[in-house]
Amino acid sequence: MGALISVPGEFQHLAEKTGFSLEQIGILHRRFQQLSHGETTIRRENLRSIPDLSCNPIRSQIIQAFFDKRNFQQDGEGSVQEIGFEEFLTVMSHFRPPGRNLTPEEMEGLRREKLRFLFNMHDTDNDGTITLEEYRHVVEELLSRSGALGKETAKGIADAAMLEVASISVGHMVWAHS
Amino acid sequence: MSRLVFFTQTYSSMPCRALPRMAAGLNSVSERGLLLLLVMMFLASTVLPIGAASSPEMTTRNVKGGHDLHQEPHGSGHHNYTKKAFPVLSLDYSHVRIPFEISLWVLLASLMKLGFHLIPRLSSIVPESCLLIVVGLLVGGLIKVVGEDPPVLDSQLFFLCLLPPIILDAGYFLPIRPFTENVGTILMFAVVGTLWNAFFVGGLLYAVCQIEGTNLANVDLLACLLFGSIISAVDPVAVLAVFEEIHINELLHILVFGESLLNDAVTVVLYHLFEEYAGVGSVSVADVCLGVISFLVVALGGILVGTIYGVLAAFTSRFTSHTRVIEPLFVFVYSYMAYLSAEVFHLSGIMALIACGAVMRPYVEANISHKSHTTIKYFLKMWSSVSETLIFIFLGVSTVAGPHSWDWTFVTVTVILCLVARVLGVVGLTYIINKFRIVKLTTKDQFIVAYGGLRGAIAFSLGYLLDRVQFPKRDLFLTAIITVIFFTVFVQGMTIRPLVDLLAVKKKQETKRSINEEIHTQFLDHLLTGIEDICGHYGHHHWKDKLNRFNKKYVKKCLIAGERSKEPQLIAFYHKMEMKQAIELVESGGGVKLPSAVPSTVSMQNIQPKKSPPPAYERALPQISQGREEEIRNILRTNLQKTRQRLRSYNRHTLVA
Numbered sequence A: 001m002g003a004l005i006s007v008p009g010e011f012q013h014l015a016e017k018t019g020f021s022l023e024q025i026g027i028l029h030r031r032f033q034q035l036s037h038g039e040t041t042i043r044r045e046n047l048r049s050i051p052d053l054s055c056n057p058i059r060s061q062i063i064q065a066f067f068d069k070r071n072f073q074q075d076g077e078g079s080v081q082e083i084g085f086e087e088f089l090t091v092m093s094h095f096r097p098p099g100r101n102l103t104p105e106e107m108e109g110l111r112r113e114k115l116r117f118l119f120n121m122h123d124t125d126n127d128g129t130i131t132l133e134e135y136r137h138v139v140e141e142l143l144s145r146s147g148a149l150g151k152e153t154a155k156g157i158a159d160a161a162m163l164e165v166a167s168i169s170v171g172h173m174v175w176a177h178s
Numbered sequence B: 001m002s003r004l005v006f007f008t009q010t011y012s013s014m015p016c017r018a019l020p021r022m023a024a025g026l027n028s029v030s031e032r033g034l035l036l037l038l039v040m041m042f043l044a045s046t047v048l049p050i051g052a053a054s055s056p057e058m059t060t061r062n063v064k065g066g067h068d069l070h071q072e073p074h075g076s077g078h079h080n081y082t083k084k085a086f087p088v089l090s091l092d093y094s095h096v097r098i099p100f101e102i103s104l105w106v107l108l109a110s111l112m113k114l115g116f117h118l119i120p121r122l123s124s125i126v127p128e129s130c131l132l133i134v135v136g137l138l139v140g141g142l143i144k145v146v147g148e149d150p151p152v153l154d155s156q157l158f159f160l161c162l163l164p165p166i167i168l169d170a171g172y173f174l175p176i177r178p179f180t181e182n183v184g185t186i187l188m189f190a191v192v193g194t195l196w197n198a199f200f201v202g203g204l205l206y207a208v209c210q211i212e213g214t215n216l217a218n219v220d221l222l223a224c225l226l227f228g229s230i231i232s233a234v235d236p237v238a239v240l241a242v243f244e245e246i247h248i249n250e251l252l253h254i255l256v257f258g259e260s261l262l263n264d265a266v267t268v269v270l271y272h273l274f275e276e277y278a279g280v281g282s283v284s285v286a287d288v289c290l291g292v293i294s295f296l297v298v299a300l301g302g303i304l305v306g307t308i309y310g311v312l313a314a315f316t317s318r319f320t321s322h323t324r325v326i327e328p329l330f331v332f333v334y335s336y337m338a339y340l341s342a343e344v345f346h347l348s349g350i351m352a353l354i355a356c357g358a359v360m361r362p363y364v365e366a367n368i369s370h371k372s373h374t375t376i377k378y379f380l381k382m383w384s385s386v387s388e389t390l391i392f393i394f395l396g397v398s399t400v401a402g403p404h405s406w407d408w409t410f411v412t413v414t415v416i417l418c419l420v421a422r423v424l425g426v427v428g429l430t431y432i433i434n435k436f437r438i439v440k441l442t443t444k445d446q447f448i449v450a451y452g453g454l455r456g457a458i459a460f461s462l463g464y465l466l467d468r469v470q471f472p473k474r475d476l477f478l479t480a481i482i483t484v485i486f487f488t489v490f491v492q493g494m495t496i497r498p499l500v501d502l503l504a505v506k507k508k509q510e511t512k513r514s515i516n517e518e519i520h521t522q523f524l525d526h527l528l529t530g531i532e533d534i535c536g537h538y539g540h541h542h543w544k545d546k547l548n549r550f551n552k553k554y555v556k557k558c559l560i561a562g563e564r565s566k567e568p569q570l571i572a573f574y575h576k577m578e579m580k581q582a583i584e585l586v587e588s589g590g591g592v593k594l595p596s597a598v599p600s601t602v603s604m605q606n607i608q609p610k611k612s613p614p615p616a617y618e619r620a621l622p623q624i625s626q627g628r629e630e631e632i633r634n635i636l637r638t639n640l641q642k643t644r645q646r647l648r649s650y651n652r653h654t655l656v657a
Helices: A008-018 A022-036 A044-048 A059-066 A086-091 A104-120 A132-143 A151-168 B002-012 B018-054 B059-071 B094-118 B130-145 B155-172 B177-180 B183-210 B221-231 B235-246 B250-280 B283-319 B324-344 B349-367 B371-403 B408-431 B441-452 B457-464 B474-503 B515-534 B540-558 B569-585 B627-639
Strands: none
Touching: A008 A022, A008 B130, A022 A044, A022 A086, A022 B155, A044 A059, A044 B235, A059 A104, A059 A132, A059 B408, A059 B515, A086 B177, A086 B183, A104 A132, A104 B515, A132 A151, A151 B515, A151 B627, B002 B177, B002 B408, B059 B627, B094 B130, B094 B371, B130 B235, B130 B627, B155 B235, B155 B250, B155 B324, B155 B349, B155 B371, B155 B408, B155 B441, B177 B183, B183 B221, B183 B408, B221 B457, B221 B474, B235 B250, B235 B371, B250 B283, B250 B349, B250 B441, B250 B457, B283 B324, B283 B349, B283 B540, B324 B349, B349 B515, B371 B474, B408 B441, B408 B474, B408 B515, B408 B540, B441 B474
16 A cells, blocks of 8 residues: 655656656556545545446456456455555556567566466456356456347357367466466 | 350269369360350450441441332332332341440450459469450450451540449448558558659659650640649559459558548549649649649548438438338449539549448448348449459550550650659658557568559549640550559569568468457457556547447437347347358258357366367367357457457557646
8 A cells, every 4th residue: 555655756666666657657646646536545436437437348357457466466365445556556567568678588577467467357266267157257248238148148159268278278277387 | 054064074073183183174175265265256246246337238228128118109100119028037236236235345344254263373373454454455456457446445434334333342341440540541642642653753754854865845744744643543443453362461451442542532633733734834822722722622522422422321221121122222322423423523433432332331231131231242242343344354455446656765764753653652651650650561561552552444544534635645645554554453463462472471361360369359459448548548549439429329320220229230230140040050951059068167078089189188179160150259259349449559659648
């Protein structure tokens, strides 16, 4: 939980940690203030109140990703109810494009990080695997815009997708620690 | 035709390996022979009636017969009249002449198309357009040998009858998303590129003409600029014809093709501007300003006219639920009216046609029946195909016919300048454009764009329209135009395919994406959108979303019939698909069985081996049938909202709002 940061010195620390430039951090900070209505932390309701986000089929997962401890780069588990600016920035930093001069290992690491983020979004029960149920849930969310497309179809699609994956690899999608 | 069938059946039943190949050769020889025979017959019958109709004997004979019968009551004692036998069989060609000849030409064109595809190797080496021009040359030569005057590609015929189907086909099926994503680049190439080409070619040509030694000193500047503007426009017909066969990736295709469509406005304005002032002999600054304004009027006016007609067509289609049969007619007639209306005001007819087709399509497709949709699609494809074939054949015939005035210097300099101008233009523009693009255009892309700038029949027709009195050098211009067209279509058209392969340019993604790829791509799309919304960055497509929302709220309610406006597009699609599947099921005798029993977590025991598993895994999975997979893909693709461009990396703009 970060204390109220309006001092540029703190931004420097954040800039180093997340890789954003100071200008970008300033803009994001303003947005954070706007979302939290001047408080130091934001809750899920704050994010849910964004009007454009309401059209998004996977908004609950996106919002959840912000409160998921695993994305805070601190090897945490579970989720929190409110986050501060530092966590907000950390989650956002997953979407930074890679810098120009990265070595192949750094690129690889960056890629894994982003994939890890995505994986965490799917793996809602924090057990390190994505089961068919979770995947089905993802597909249902994606198709949820048109109400008439029932659960059956979504189920069928998720099953077919799982089959496809399984034909290339095996069983559950396990995050291989290597 | 039954002889062909006989041959194929006999030879295909042979079990021997070598025989089918020989059989194929024999087949093609016999088929080729038969086709040539048919062609000769048709040609002969084309040529002879033309000769017969112009001969005076038949007509006078009729007149004489009439005279005899007329004189009969006066010469009562005269037994000079011959009682004419009642004509059981008579020949009167003149009153069906024009439709007959048109039909013959169309038939010839279609037979040629048929013939090319029967010869296996030929269509893979030489693009169809080249072959058709060669056929045109042959036919023209034949007609000339017989002694008749070969018909020239009449500009009226071209612009009013042959061009609209092709453009409508292109506009109706224009892939909107890649087009709008790249519209900035396309406009740059179309407007700035064409202007650059026109002035570069025109100016330098004039400079060359002034050199001593060539006897071209009387070609004045404005005539040269006019020529430059005619020759500089990339031609959509030629581009379509060649690019269709090389299956290049979507981006390049839409770039070159979009450019060829949008440069029409520029060409129209430049052409009229220079034509007007070439008589006067000078262009003032005021005229240039007027020209710029005229360009805006022409382009925007054309689009406006097209949009109006498109909306009208969409609105009409809302009420056609009881008269399904004439639904396609509305699409065609409204579009053609849009084209003609734009031409009335000298606006850009091509842009009107494109706008009309693109605007009316989503609403019309929601309203019309499945059968009408198929009808529209295939009629458009058929007409545009026939038109294209006819255009190329006529181009060949006109080459033989037209009065030529060959001048080595002028023609070679023109060809070289066109190439140079194109390359320089593309390279220069790309340098500027790449500063604004995320997906930059690589050198390979630039090469293909430059190389794909083919000229075609539009340039020829515009040149043909030039007034001979005002432009004494018209024949010279025409010859040069034809040479450039031939050069681009033959040399560039034939070599572009091996070059594409050589440069390993990314081809169109033939392999469909797997289901997982679809799901994940859409997931990422939505994710990026959501993140953008959270960080308050409206992004490139904010106005697009606003347009979509406006579309959904107001426009769809007006233009789409009844309950369908509330129905998401997917449901209509789903219904159509269900019906199609039911039909397929009945036709195949209820064969397709969908795997319904799938374990909740994929268990790997006791399943049949799949086609190519990695050797470590012996276990495999129940196959998803092709039909099911296709269905799923289609559901995913159409249902999942495409809110943002998928190629975009997130931080396209820096976070400075």
